[in-house]
Amino acid sequence: MNPILTFQPLGPPLVLNGDAGFRPRYRDPSTLHPRDVCPHCRRETLRHRFITPDGIWLETHHCSEHGDVVPMRSVIVRED
């Protein structure tokens, strides 16, 4: 029996990934792009950067629903 033609259960598409073999496409690190999101609702935050008179850069993140938040890096992003 040809191992390439073996039965594959239903699920996400599989990709050949070098020596790692076949893995689901959504687990391939090259397809994951983490962004800064709100830790409460996973919406992407709006970043504000400004410089103080002392020359120190500050950065804040704002969620449209939860206000100022400390963002988390996530590949799961709510689009609404």
Ligand SMILES: [Zn+2]
């Ligand atoms: Zn939020």
